[in-house]
Amino acid sequence: xxxxxxxxxxxxxxxxxxxxxxxxxxxxxxxxxxxxxxxxxxxxxxxxxxxxxxxxxxxxxxxxxxxxxxxxxxxxxxxxxxxxxxxxxxxxxxxxxxxxxxxxxxxxxxxxxxxxxxxxxxxxxxxxxxxxxxxxxxxxxxxxxxxxxxxxxxxxxxxxxxxxxxxxxxxxxxxxxxxxxxxxxxxxxxxxxxxxxxxxxxxxxxxxxxxxxxxxxxxxxxxxxxxxxxxxxxxxxxxxxxxxxxxxxxxxxxxxxxxxxxxxxx
Numbered sequence: 001x002x003x004x005x006x007x008x009x010x011x012x013x014x015x016x017x018x019x020x021x022x023x024x025x026x027x028x029x030x031x032x033x034x035x036x037x038x039x040x041x042x043x044x045x046x047x048x049x050x051x052x053x054x055x056x057x058x059x060x061x062x063x064x065x066x067x068x069x070x071x072x073x074x075x076x077x078x079x080x081x082x083x084x085x086x087x088x089x090x091x092x093x094x095x096x097x098x099x100x101x102x103x104x105x106x107x108x109x110x111x112x113x114x115x116x117x118x119x120x121x122x123x124x125x126x127x128x129x130x131x132x133x134x135x136x137x138x139x140x141x142x143x144x145x146x147x148x149x150x151x152x153x154x155x156x157x158x159x160x161x162x163x164x165x166x167x168x169x170x171x172x173x174x175x176x177x178x179x180x181x182x183x184x185x186x187x188x189x190x191x192x193x194x195x196x197x198x199x200x201x202x203x204x205x206x207x208x209x210x211x212x213x214x215x216x217x218x219x220x221x222x223x224x225x226x227x228x229x230x231x232x233x234x235x236x237x238x239x240x241x242x243x244x245x246x247x248x249x250x251x252x253x254x255x256x257x258x259x260x261x262x263x264x265x266x
Contacts, residue, residue, distance in 0.1 A: 009065035048216025082151030
């Protein structure tokens with residue numbers, strides 16, 4: 001069982017302009033993601049959610065603290081961490097099959113193996129009939145499915161998802177929420193998922209963390225099971241209307257809006 005650990009992680013950015021002050025993005029982050037966790041991070045804009053994901057991905061190094069995956073320090077990007085961005089980041093000159101298998105090509109896998117692995121995950125996201133299509137021929141939701149399939153091809157220990165559904169229309173977003181949960185259940189991957197949608201976070205998370213405004217700290221943590229109710233009923237709309245769901249939404253909104261008010265008054 002894989003484990004991702006962050007111990008007393010701090011990230012400080014240089015001043016954004018000459019004569020300015022340093023930006024303390026993250027402060028003393030202690031976090032463990034393990035097993036089959038679907039962890040979702042919420043917080044006001046600028047609270048450090050994406051910085052936290054970038055530390056896990058190895059895109060940036062913390063100023064202090066340890067970041068470990070299965071007890072090994074994370075020093076840079078690696079195939080053991082799959083990243084799904086808000087924008088699909090597909091290569092427009094490659095078709096769906098070649099986009100999905102691109103990482104495997106960089107790993108110098110043989111063509112036959114690349115196609116077999118890519119086809120497996122494209123089938124998982126429901127795109128087995130679109131292997132020869134190009135990104136411009138796909139809807140926004142379909143492009144995000146390709147990005148998800150591509151992230152899975154290296155069989156990563158954890159999926160890091162930075163607002164992956166934020167650019168989708170409301171109906172497509174709901175469909176994609178259900179698809180991501182189904183893929184999580186099937187693959188049994190750890191997931192770290194960033195969103196600005198409180199409803200999305202509560203619905204999808206097995207563990208939910210709420211972060212404070214800068215410097216980003218984890219100020220609340222919840223264990224949730226609304227996703228399990230979805231697996232049992234397949235009725236996302238009714239789950240989001242449950243009294244306990246609405247109560248949780250209000251509690252988290254009060255936390256986030258309270259932080260925003262303190263910023264304005266500060």
